Amino acid sequence: MMDAAPHLPVNTSAPRGTARLFLAAGTSFAAHLRAYGALPPTLPAATRAGAGAPADAETVIEQLRAAGLDGRGGAGFPVWRKLASTRSHASGRGSRPAVVIANGSEGEPLSRKDHALLSLAPHLVIDGLLLCAAAVGASDLHFFTTAELAPGVQHALGERPDARHVKVLVTPEAFVAGEATAVVNAVERAVSVPRDHVLHLSEAGLKGRPTLVQNVETLAQLALIARFGAEWFRSIGTEQEPGTRLVTVCGDVATPQVLEVAGGTPLSVLIAAAGGASAPVSAVLVGGYHGAWVPAPALDTPLSREALSPFGAAPGAGVVFVLSSARCGLETAAGIATYLAEQSAGQCGPCVNGLPAMAGVLSRIASRSRDPPLPAEVARLADLVTGRGSCSHPDGTARFVLSSLSVFASDVRAHLASTCEVHGA
Amino acid sequence: MPDPRPPRPNAAAAAAAADVAADPTVLHIDWTLCDGRGLCTELLPELLGRDEWGYPLALNRPVSERSNVPVQRSLLPAARDAIALCPRQALRLTESAKLTRLPSNGRG
């Protein structure tokens, strides 16, 4: 068993190549231990003690900082900073003990990676959850997952002596149910809708306690970093996108699937790995329904924050949705925008009123209404809803809609002239 | 009749920007409570307009400041009135320094 310090050389028994998260031969705890070995011994002890021993916590956080792991739920925020913030708010004088929540709700309809991970490697996620709890000194642990996967997760928790105190919660199938404040709301009040917040959850979350909500892939990656070190983690991927990442390649590809790939893998490689596109690619939606389109000429763009930012996209939760030139991008976009408008939690006025209005105008463009001011109206509404909600649903929807207008700009002009670049007149 | 007033460039707000301290007080809008009754927009016309559905819209502010609207000192009394009179208790004042330095909560 290797030391947990980040500067040690790569462990020769550590996994090589991009296959890291799915090495266990089965979902049992025994298979998990055979594939990965036990967690570094000091940390589970600290977990049992309730509050994490300071040295262990610092080690985990320093390792994550060195590894450069970012959150895999969508926001892509540096994991070590969330841990450090939660820990600092939970350790001051008069502060209340922290809460850690594994977020496996996967409200994004295109994403299947959390589903794959929890079906095949639940113990890595549990490892990560226990490590986080030790790092921030939490004794209150929750595991948020779908109704389909909850029995498996419950079984996995029951298999191990160190995780029996973790409470499993079932998420409703709603787009916004996976948003971090909605997850906290679900635990606290059994209502999966986002809530208003001035402070970050790491300062005031569940019942005002410092709360760490981490996506399940993030937790699994964290469990590997704790075992094999930051340098090992960085031995794959790029400087900016270290390690591997789970992606869901879907849409017009031969075999839609979840892939574990090196950070910074080009979109074209991802599409080829999924059996290639079923017809010439028109554009790729990166990051899910709150993401943005990358047009076909730019398919060599790597799946990295930096390379995707000119398109307004980010790796997000790793969704790569391929749109072939056999389908009209505007019709697809209007359908997604309509879905997103319906998925508003119905709490905030600008979202409740603005999203249906925006989707409606986009739908009129998609149905080839001859009304030149329509694109400007979409842009106006997109600006109007942005920044005016308790969660990022209006912002993400506006971003997606604006990206659709921009990437399919020539088709917008065609539609305004009552024709379509895909379906013709 | 509804009175959708489009946000107009507001010279007063721009001029008063100098009145905003380095760590300004911000008016936080809880959108889950706000019902767009418009009292705040009457009491703080320098800061807030109304969108076409009646909800408050921070004037001449970047999107990042639309839910936490910086309030210059001279407008603090009016902001306090708006908070006290908001029929939905959807407003409060907070120091921007206390706001989260982490980005908005994502999906963990």
Add this chain to the structure above:
Amino acid sequence: MDEALWAIGRATGIVSMVTLTLAVVLGIVTRSGRPLPGLPRFSVTLVHRNLSLVSCVFLLVHIVSLFFDSFAQLTLLDFVVPFFGSFLPFWQGLGTVGVDLLIAVVVTSLLRNRIGLRAFRVVHWLTYVLWPVALAHAIGNGTNGTSGWFLVIAGISTALVLGAVAWRVSARFIEFRTVRTGEVS
């Protein structure tokens, strides 16, 4: 002296009733979110509040003056427990019920920003009981309650409140209702 107390009691009771009526109507206007001509929304709210408090002050004078009026024969108990009065116990009891309800409504209003919106709103709905009870008390118990001129006032008040309530339950009551596509939960 008793004559003066009695006159004060009657007059303040009537003024309290009239101001209460106006306060109720303005409360409904407040809820609609609409301004009045020359009166912005926050002023409607403030006038609603201040008229309610004025009504309370007149009510207080009404009660105290009649307490010291030997003819009315009020006891301290009659201020809070209804239907034990010696003179017209039912109609006087309605007045006591009205006072009790008003205390609840006023206290929750003054503490609105502390007790939370839901408690405030639930108690505030009691106004729809309070107002008719107060009017019935005025007509049934008041010396001038069945005088022609008072019945005219009562009729106008009833018309105002009923009109406001009818507007309240109509589809176009809330400002922006017609342009809002979704209902915010």
